Amino acid sequence: MTMHTASETAVLLDGVRAFVEPAHVRADPDSRLNYGRDWTRLYAPNPLAVVLPGTVEQVQRLVRYANDHRLALVPSGGRTGLSGAAVACRGELVVSLERMSRILDFDPVDRSLTCQAGAVTEAVQNFARERGLYYPVDFASRGSSQIGGNIATNAGGIKVVRYGLTRDWVTGLKVVTGRGDLLDLNRGLIKNASGYDLRHLFVGSEGTLGIIVEATLKLTRPLREPSVMVLGVPDLNGIMAIYGLLRGKLELSAFEFFSELALRHVLKKGLHRPFDTETPYYVLTEFENPDGLHTDAALALFEHCAEQGWLVDGVISQSETQAKELWRLREDISESIAEHQPYKNDIAVRISRVPALLGEIDELLAREYPDFEVLWYGHIGDGNLHINILKPADLESATFAQQCGAVSEHLFAVLQRHGGSISAEHGVGLTKKPYLHYTRAETEIGYLRAIKQAFDPNGIMNPGKIFD
Ligand code: 2HG
Ligand code: ZN
Numbered sequence: 482m483t484m485h486t487a488s489e490t491a492v493l494l495d496g497v498r499a500f501v502e503p504a505h506v507r508a509d510p511d512s513r514l515n516y517g518r519d520w521t522r523l524y525a526p527n528p529l530a531v532v533l534p535g536t537v538e539q540v541q542r543l544v545r546y547a548n549d550h551r552l553a554l555v556p557s558g559g560r561t562g563l564s565g566a567a568v569a570c571r572g573e574l575v576v577s578l579e580r581m582s583r584i585l586d587f588d589p590v591d592r593s594l595t596c597q598a599g600a601v602t603e604a605v606q607n608f609a610r611e612r613g614l615y616y617p618v619d620f621a622s623r624g625s626s627q628i629g630g631n632i633a634t635n636a637g638g639i640k641v642v643r644y645g646l647t648r649d650w651v652t653g654l655k656v657v658t659g660r661g662d663l664l665d666l667n668r669g670l671i672k673n674a675s676g677y678d679l680r681h682l683f684v685g686s687e688g689t690l691g692i693i694v695e696a697t698l699k700l701t702r703p704l705r706e707p708s709v710m711v712l713g714v715p716d717l718n719g720i721m722a723i724y725g726l727l728r729g730k731l732e733l734s735a736f737e738f739f740s741e742l743a744l745r746h747v748l749k750k751g752l753h754r755p756f757d758t759e760t761p762y763y764v765l766t767e768f769e770n771p772d773g774l775h776t777d778a779a780l781a782l783f784e785h786c787a788e789q790g791w792l793v794d795g796v797i798s799q800s801e802t803q804a805k806e807l808w809r810l811r812e813d814i815s816e817s818i819a820e821h822q823p824y825k826n827d828i829a830v831r832i833s834r835v836p837a838l839l840g841e842i843d844e845l846l847a848r849e850y851p852d853f854e855v856l857w858y859g860h861i862g863d864g865n866l867h868i869n870i871l872k873p874a875d876l877e878s879a880t881f882a883q884q885c886g887a888v889s890e891h892l893f894a895v896l897q898r899h900g901g902s903i904s905a906e907h908g909v910g911l912t913k914k915p916y917l918h919y920t921r922a923e924t925e926i927g928y929l930r931a932i933k934q935a936f937d938p939n940g941i942m943n944p945g946k947i948f949d
Contacts, residue, residue, distance in 0.1 A: 484571075484572045485529060485572060485802070490508070490529055490530070493529070493550060493552065493736070494506055494508060494529075494530055496546060496550070497530075497543065497546060497574075498533055499807075500539060500542045500543075501532055501534055501535075501539050501542075501543065502534075505532065505533040505534070505535065505580070506528060506530060506532050506533075507531045507532075507533070508529070508530040508531075512530075512531045512866060513526065513527070513528050513530065513531065514526055516528065516531040516557055516560070516569070516575045516577055517531075517569040517570065517575060518560065518564060518567075518568055518569075518744075519560040519561065519562040519563070519564075519566070519567040519568055519621075519909075520560065520561050520562060520563055520819075521562070521563055521564065521565045521568065521910075521912060522740060522819075522822070523565060523609070523882070523911075523912065524565055524568045524570045524911065526568065526569060526570055527569065527570050527571065527572060528555065528569035528572065528573050528574065528575045529552075529569075529572050529574050529763070530574055530575070530577055531557075531574075531575045531864070532574055532575070532577070533577045533579060533580045534576065534578075534580070534581065535580045535581065536581075536582075537655065537657070537663065537694045537695070539574070540576070540692055540694055541661055541663055542656050543574075543576060543943075544657050544658075544660075544661040544692065545661035546661065546693070547941045548659075548661060548939050548941060549576065550867060551939060551941065552573075552574055552784065552941060553571065553572070553573040553574065553940075553941055553943075553944050554573060554574050554575075554576050554688075554692070554913050554941055554942060554943065555567060555568070555569040555573045555574070555575050555576065555688065555943050556576050556578070556579040556629070556633065556688035556692045556693070556942075556943065557575045557576060557578065557579075557630075558578060558579075558598070558599070558626065558627035558628075558630025558631070558633070559601065559602075559622065559625040559626040559627045559630055559631075560625075560908065561622035561625050561626045561630070562630065562907065562908060563602040563714070563825055563827070563907045563912075564687065564827075564904065564907045564908040564909060564910030564911065564912045565910040565911030565912050565946075566633075566687040566689070566777075566908050566909070566910030566914055566943070566946050567630070567910075568597045568911060571878045571944075571945065573943075573944075575609050575636025576692060578597070578598040578599035578627060578692075578693075578694070579598060579599045579627070579631050581597035581598055581599040581694065582596075582597055582599040582600045582601065582604070582627070583596065583597050583600070584596045584597075584600060584604070584605070584608050584768045585597065585695070585764075586697075587608070587612065588739055589612065589614075590698045590754045591669060592610065592614060592699065592701070593652060593669055593697055593698060593699050593700060594608065594616075594697070594698055595669070595696065595697045595698075595699065596628055596652065596695070596696060596698070596743050597629075597694065597695055598627065598628055598630075598632075598686070598692075598693045598694050598695060598696065599627050599628075599629060600624055600627060600628045601623075601625065601626070601628075602616075602618070602619075602620075602623040602624075602626045602628065602631060603623040603626065604624075604625050604753065605628060605698065605905065606619070606623065609700045613702075613703070614700040614702065614703065615700060615701050615702060615703040615704065616650070616698060617640050617643070617644035617650070617701060617702055617803055618636060618637075618638055618640070618644065618646070618647050618650055619638050619639055619640050620636065620637070620638030620639055621639075621812040621813070621814075621815060621816065622762045627694075628696050628698070629693040629694075629696070631647045631710070632647055632654070632683065632684055632693055632696055633649055633684075633685070633686060633687055633688050633693060634647075634685065634907070634908045635647050635648050635684050635685035635908075636906060636908075637736055637860065637863065637865065637906035638860075639737060639808075639811075639812070639860065640734050641860055641863045642728075642733055642734065642735060642736050642860075642863055643732075643733060643734040643735070643864075644701070644734070644860040646906070647684065648666070648681065648684045648685070649679065649699075650698050650699045651680060651684060651697070651698060651699075652667060652669045652670065652671065652697045652698065653665075653666065653668050653669040653670075653685055653695075653696065653697030654666045654680045654684075654693060654695070654696055654697070654700050655693070655694050655695035655696075656683050656690075656691045656692065656693050656694065657691050657692045657694055658690065658691040658937070659690060659691050659936045659937025659938070659939070659941060659942040660691075660936065660937070660938065663689075663694075663918045666678075666679050666680040666683070667680045667697075668697070669697040671798070680934075682932060685908070686947050687908050687909065687910060687943060687946050687947055688850065688943035688946065689933055689937065689942050689943045689944075689946055689947055690932070690933065690936040690937060690942060691936055691937065691942060692942075693810070696896070703718060703769075703819065704734055704769055705769045705771040705853065706769065706770055706771045706773075706777075706869075707734060707767045707768065707770065707804065708767070708768060708770040708773075708776070708779070708797055708798050708804065709758075709765065709766070709767050709768055709797070709798040709803075709804040709807045709808060710764075710765070710766050710767075710768075710779060710783070710795055710796065710798070711763055711764070711765050711795060712757040712763065712764040712765075712766070712783070712786070712792045712794070712795040713755075713756065713758050713759075713760035713762075713763055713792055713793050713795060713808050714738075714760055714761070714762040714763060714764055714791065714792050715760055715761060715762075715790070715792075715793055716762070717762060717836075717838070717839045717840070717843060718791075718836065718839075718840075719786075719790070719791035719792060720738050720762060720764055720839075720861055721793060721832075721835050721836045721839075721861070722786075722789065722791045723764055723791050724764075724832075724861070724862055724904060725788050726750035726785065726786065727751065727766060727768075727782060728862070730778060730782055731766075731768040731769075731775060731778065731779060731782070732768055732769040732775075733766055733767065733768050733862070734767045734768065734769065735765065735767040735860075735862070735870065736764070736765075736767060736860075736861060736862025736868050737742075737764070737765045737766070737811050737859065737860055737861065737862070738760050738762055738763065738764050738765070738768045738809070738857070738858060738859065738861045739762070739763055739765070739811055739814060739856075739857065739858035739859075739902075740763075740856060740857040740858065741759055741760065741761050741762070741763070742762060742811075742854065742855075742856050742857075743814050743818075743856040743857065743858045743869075744763060744810060744814075745898055746814060746817040746818050746856070747810055747813045747814055749815045749816045749817070750806075750813065752806075752809055752813065753806075755807060755810060756795065756796050757794075758793055758794035760793055760794065762794075762857070763810070764792075764861075765807065765808070765810065767804075767808075767863075771884065776797065777881055779797060780797070783795055783797075792825060807836050811858065813947065814858050815867075816872060818856065818869060819913070820872075821854075821871040822869050822872040822878065822881075823856070823869040823870060823872065824869070824870040824872070824881065824882060825867065825868075825869055825907070825912070826866070826867065826868040826869070826870075826889065826892065827859075827865070827866075827867055827904050827905050827906060827907040828865070828868070828892070828896055828901055828902065828903060828904075828905060829863070829864050829865045829866075829901055829902045829904075829906075830864045830896065830899045830900065830901035830902075830903030831864055831899075831900065831901075832862070832864045834864070834899045834900070834901070835861060835864050837899065838866075838895070838896070838899050838901070840865075841895050842866075842868070842892065842895060845888075845891055845892060845895060846868070846888075846892075849888045849891060850870060850888060852873070853870050853871060853872075853873065853885075854870070854871040854873075855868065855869070855870055855871075856869040856870075856871065857930060858869070860905075860906075863905070864901075865905035865906060866905075869894075870885050872887075885913075888914060890916075893916050893919040894919070896918045896919060896920075897920075901920075902920045903916045903917070903919050903920045904920070908947075909947045909948075910946050910947070911945070911946060914945075914946070914947065914948060914949070917947070917948060924949060929947070929948065930948065
């Protein structure tokens with residue numbers, strides 16, 4: 482892709498204004514800055530301009546126009562991503578779906594809804610709730626993330642132990658491919674054994690194959706009066722021992738953990754400790770507890786874990802409000818550390834490998850990062866850890882990133898030995914691109930390239946993301 486001169490840009494954008502209302506083709510500095518970046522804040526945004534199409538037809542015309550002019554496109558949702566997949570730093574045209582945010586259809590018999598890609602996650606959740614149903618893919622950025630972006634990154638979040646990832650809830654997709662074709666994939670069917678399921682190629686494709694314009698999502702019944710427990714755990718080994726016991730006895734909808742060091746950051750923002758005892762780690766778990774039916778069982782399990790030395794203190798929510806407050810201890814961590822420009826790891830292994838991995842990583846990080854503050858938290862019940870390294874205030878960003886990157890090589894080598902992944906839920910984007918080979922064999926990456934070529938022969942769709 483080539484960069485464009487000012488007069489070339491003006492001509493190109495005038496061409497777009499022929500089929501998208503001029504007010505929705507923006508080249509002002511504020512729009513270029515805001516729409517050109519995601520939550521990574523590692524790259525200087527530099528898009529050519531931002532286009533906000535209002536119809537599927539406009540998206541299709543835009544992709545065809547981009548093919549004709551070899552113009553790179555970056556599809557853009559709520560831009561809450563943490564891997565730079567929605568960053569436009571090389572003169573691309575950002576295609577924001579934010580105007581296409583309507584819920585188009587709901588069917589109580591199918592228990593499903595169809596929405597445009599720009600629908601905000603929380604709006605979809607609320608829409609379902611108002612109809613006595615539940616969209617269970619949930620995470621802290623629910624108020625800004627959009628369904629199209631969630632699908633393009635196969636977003637996971639805090640309820641995966643029970644409900645799986647975004648992929649498990651998408652029963653239909655309308656996409657405009659990199660060639661400009663409109664495909665209507667799977668149409669909400671539960672069963673469909675008629676050949677390759679292209680829908681699943683778009684889930685997690687990070688905007689590199691085309692633009693998702695509509696989605697049909699499955700819904701389920703809401704959780705019945707969930708209770709939340711926070712447990713104080715003296716060492717890493719206790720965490721998975723507790724999980725092994727609890728998941729067999731309670732209907733868990735979350736099993737998260739965070740370290741005392743991570744907790745301190747949310748406490749600084751005004752939250753309160755869950756209980757007086759300070760422990761190196763904490764588990765937050767949620768389970769269905771209608772009419773308090775399982776409270777006694779939960780307390781008995783708590784006692785048992787305490788006898789084994791797996792935990793030393795804990796609290797169980799007595800109300801919905803208290804449950805929400807406890808959740809914030811975990812959910813607010815990411816935002817509360819953003820000012821420290823953390824270097825993020827989002828790694829995954831099979832659940833059975835978590836205990837061995839924890840031990841090895843603990844040892845590795847203590848050895849390699851003696852001077853940096855390392856925070857542990859994440860969705861440990863899914864085998865997913867977020868390990869954040871905070872940048873010391875006096876260290877230059879580039880040096881910090883380079884030092885962290887060097888340690889990543891060791892970390893990913895350990896991960897590779899355990900058959901894990903360099904990204905569990907944040908995606909590859911730009912930040913993890915150099916490390917893709919730790920997770921995917923070269924032969925396999927060859928197939929990814931062939932798929933990309935089939936959908937986007939001119940390489941206009943989010944070039945430079947996932948792989949070069
Ligand atoms: C979370 O689980 C998000 O809180 C963000 O995935 C993780 O900040 C992170 O590394
Ligand atoms: Zn997460």
